[in-house]
Amino acid sequence: MSDAGLDVRGLQTVLSTGGGPVPVISDISFTLRPGETLCLVGESGSGKSMTALSIVRLLPAAARVNAGEILLGDIDLARLPDSGMRSVRGRRVAMVFQDSMTSLNPLLTIGRQLTEGMELHLGLSPAVARERAVALLAQVGVPAARERVEQYPHQLSGGLRQRAAIAIALSAEPEILIADEPTTALDVTTQAQILELLAREQQRRGMGLLLITHDVGVVARMATTVGVMYAGRIVEKAPSDMLFRDPRHPYTRGLLKSVPRMDTDLTAPLTSIPGTPPAIANLPEGCSFNPRCPSRFDRCLTERPPLIERKAGHPVACHLEDA
Amino acid sequence: MDPIFEVDDVSVEFNVGAGAFAGGAQKLLAVDRATLRIERGECLAVVGESGCGKTTLGRTLIGLYKPSRGRLEFDGKDVSALRGEELRSFRRRVQMVFQDPHASLNPRMKVGEIVAEPLRVHRVGTAKSRKAAVADLLGRVGLPADAANRFPHAFSGGQRQRIGIARALALQPDVIVADEPVSALDVSIQAQVVNLLKGLRAQLGLTLVFIAHDLAVVRYIATRIAVMYLGQIVEIGRTEDVFGAPKHPYTQALLSAVPIPDPDAERMRRRIILKGDLPSPINPPSGCRFHTRCEHCFAPCLTVEPRLIPAGGQLASCHLYDQALEQAA
Ligand SMILES: Nc1ncnc2c1ncn2[C@@H]1O[C@H](COP(=O)(O)OP(=O)(O)OP(=O)(O)O)[C@@H](O)[C@H]1O
Numbered sequence: 001m002s003d004a005g006l007d008v009r010g011l012q013t014v015l016s017t018g019g020g021p022v023p024v025i026s027d028i029s030f031t032l033r034p035g036e037t038l039c040l041v042g043e044s045g046s047g048k049s050m051t052a053l054s055i056v057r058l059l060p061a062a063a064r065v066n067a068g069e070i071l072l073g074d075i076d077l078a079r080l081p082d083s084g085m086r087s088v089r090g091r092r093v094a095m096v097f098q099d100s101m102t103s104l105n106p107l108l109t110i111g112r113q114l115t116e117g118m119e120l121h122l123g124l125s126p127a128v129a130r131e132r133a134v135a136l137l138a139q140v141g142v143p144a145a146r147e148r149v150e151q152y153p154h155q156l157s158g159g160l161r162q163r164a165a166i167a168i169a170l171s172a173e174p175e176i177l178i179a180d181e182p183t184t185a186l187d188v189t190t191q192a193q194i195l196e197l198l199a200r201e202q203q204r205r206g207m208g209l210l211l212i213t214h215d216v217g218v219v220a221r222m223a224t225t226v227g228v229m230y231a232g233r234i235v236e237k238a239p240s241d242m243l244f245r246d247p248r249h250p251y252t253r254g255l256l257k258s259v260p261r262m263d264t265d266l267t268a269p270l271t272s273i274p275g276t277p278p279a280i281a282n283l284p285e286g287c288s289f290n291p292r293c294p295s296r297f298d299r300c301l302t303e304r305p306p307l308i309e310r311k312a313g314h315p316v317a318c319h320l321e322d323a
Numbered sequence: 324m325d326p327i328f329e330v331d332d333v334s335v336e337f338n339v340g341a342g343a344f345a346g347g348a349q350k351l352l353a354v355d356r357a358t359l360r361i362e363r364g365e366c367l368a369v370v371g372e373s374g375c376g377k378t379t380l381g382r383t384l385i386g387l388y389k390p391s392r393g394r395l396e397f398d399g400k401d402v403s404a405l406r407g408e409e410l411r412s413f414r415r416r417v418q419m420v421f422q423d424p425h426a427s428l429n430p431r432m433k434v435g436e437i438v439a440e441p442l443r444v445h446r447v448g449t450a451k452s453r454k455a456a457v458a459d460l461l462g463r464v465g466l467p468a469d470a471a472n473r474f475p476h477a478f479s480g481g482q483r484q485r486i487g488i489a490r491a492l493a494l495q496p497d498v499i500v501a502d503e504p505v506s507a508l509d510v511s512i513q514a515q516v517v518n519l520l521k522g523l524r525a526q527l528g529l530t531l532v533f534i535a536h537d538l539a540v541v542r543y544i545a546t547r548i549a550v551m552y553l554g555q556i557v558e559i560g561r562t563e564d565v566f567g568a569p570k571h572p573y574t575q576a577l578l579s580a581v582p583i584p585d586p587d588a589e590r591m592r593r594r595i596i597l598k599g600d601l602p603s604p605i606n607p608p609s610g611c612r613f614h615t616r617c618e619h620c621f622a623p624c625l626t627v628e629p630r631l632i633p634a635g636g637q638l639a640s641c642h643l644y645d646q647a648l649e650q651a652a
């Protein structure tokens with residue numbers, strides 16, 4: 001097994017539009033070490049899924065990686081031919097999608113989708129693979145696993161489908177699992193089970209986990225490192241404890257304040273960040289967050305703040321850091 | 324005032340298993356003898372484990388599924404007996420926001436057409452007035468007006484969910500059944516949508532059935548909570564009662580599993596970890612359906628099915644609150 005994990009450097013992905021190519025994500029850099037969890041959080045539309053899809057090369061037709069390196073050990077996935085990528089995907093880097101129907105093949109039974117990877121990548125016999133499939137489904141909390149392997153995705157509820165998708169992603173024992181909102185559709189007791197399962201899988205095999213979530217509670221439970229994305233860029237990155245204790249970017253601060261909690265005062269309305277995230281084809285001048293930022297000043301309107309590591313291990317892209 | 328929905332002993336079942344086509348089908352009781360009233364203007368949240376029947380209950384309310392037993396009344400009328408204009412009116416007055424924004428939006432229609440579709444189908448307004456209505460609706464859910472000219476695939480998951488909400492609002496319905504409407508949304512937007520739905524409820528007297536798995540969000544919007552487990556309502560009551568002093572052991576476990584956005588708090592807290600797997604709804608446990616995972620399980624739980632009975636300010640279906648059983652034991 002590689003001990004290098006995943007090293008993404010200066011990743012940029014562009015989308016072709018009527019008005020020419022537009023970057024959807026820019027300057028994305030992070031390191032995911034074996035056994036660690038990197039959580040990507042950020043506004044809806046900020047490019048989290050695009051980051052994930054760029055890595056596994058499952059981008060929509062209009063999008064393509066334009067710059068950067070995606071190093072898995074000493075292989076640069078960004079430069080791998082499609083055939084090479086196909087053998088990496090599923091085996092070394094697996095993905096669970098935000099929408100479980102995207103992860104699953106509607107025409108194959110859950111059982112077949114589970115055994116496919118085990119037979120192909122792990123060389124298990126059909127009979128052994130089948131038993132493993134049942135066990136794996138049971139492990140992710142699918143009841144009546146032996147009956148469920150016969151079923152097709154549309155016969156399962158949303159939550160059961162997502163658990164099946166996770167079981168399928170884990171079936172070939174990948175080094176890196178990219179999970180895009182894997183527990184969003186699940187209730188909390190099931191979520192707790194799945195997060196525990198992922199954490200166990202990480203400890204057991206040193207699997208690196210790139211976890212995309214909008215649930216700051218999940219981040220608090222799982223993350224080693226947190227990357228906060230806004231308008232296609234990482235605007236703050238820090239070890240989890242540091243980020244929660246001392247959020248620097250005004251977007252991160254707003255985000256943490258708008259999280260509904262079980263222990264807050266209900267008479268106060270839920271805090272939200274005013275406005276909406278900008279359209280990627282039409283980013284504001286200067287800092288992309290400036291139209292929504294309560295602390296903006298003149299420089300924010302003209303100059304894009306670079307991501308600078310003023311404090312070790314805690315880069316922030318905000319002009320306030322210089323003030 | 325009369326409730327807007329009266330759900331009386333309603334079950335909904337599906338045929339499942341290998342024999343589904345051969346006649347040897349097994350029955351899956353997705354909703355099992357649900358009884359509840361939905362009052363005008365309230366926000367009832369339906370929460371519970373995935374697969375417990377929330378979506379099925381929601382779809383039954385909007386008339387998509389027929390109860391296999393019991394009776395569903397809307398505005399005093401049996402829904403299964405609605406015909407002609409009454410049925411069309413029911414379909415206008417009760418709208419749904421679906422769980423999966425990806426599958427529920429037609430990829431070949433522009434967002435403007437999607438949002439205007441209910442208006443067109445129900446022949447409301449002119450092409451021009453519908454266009455204005457779309458712009459207004461998009462604004463309400465926080466999408467730019469030019470979104471109308473784009474296709475759903477050009478939007479992120481969260482943006483798509485707001486398109487679904489705009490579409491559900493188009494006919495100015497009395498009831499919106501929102502199935503996980505904010506689950507895919509970033510929290511800062513979640514707050515906007517929750518506050519938006521809350522505001523709409525207050526302004527328009529909208530009745531909301533809010534299906535969700537995020538209990539922290541539910542706490543901000545729901546006036547009452549119904550907790551479901553394996554097709555049954557196990558606890559129902561006012562939000563402050565259910566969250567303040569949950570009675571059913573399942574509700575207690577559920578609340579203790581909600582993540583807290585604070586790594587220190589997360590490391591410190593005690594969670595009630597449910598033992599065992601969620602049993603199969605095809606072959607549910609006898610007695611209390613929760614007994615296989617319940618830390619308080621006692622003899623009657625294995626054989627006697629509990630009914631909803633008063634427990635604190637709410638109702639819970641748990642033998643722990645049954646005085647008669649306590650005395651007999
Ligand atoms: N298939 C597509 N074609 C064109 N634009 C797209 C497509 N998919 C996404 N986009 C755009 O790319 C940007 C990034 O989207 P992405 O799906 O990565 O966001 P995200 O951070 O995953 O959001 P969410 O939390 O809502 O899932 C958004 O502005 C979105 O509108």
Ligand SMILES: Nc1ncnc2c1ncn2[C@@H]1O[C@H](COP(=O)(O)OP(=O)(O)OP(=O)(O)O)[C@@H](O)[C@H]1O
Binds near residue numbers: 185339353377379380
């Ligand atoms: N069309 C169907 N055919 C067969 N079984 C179904 C069908 N729809 C739902 N079910 C089953 O009915 C039960 C309840 O499903 P439902 O979708 O209502 O659950 P849910 O509470 O909405 O779950 P989730 O939180 O995962 O969305 C599940 O066991 C599911 O597998």
Ligand code: SF4
Binds near residue numbers: 611614621
């Ligand atoms: S009835 Fe018994 S098994 Fe069911 S929740 Fe109450 S104590 Fe637990």
Ligand SMILES: [Mg+2]
Binds near residue numbers: 048050098180479480
């Ligand atoms: Mg996404």
Ligand SMILES: [Mg+2]
Binds near residue numbers: 157378422502
């Ligand atoms: Mg559902």
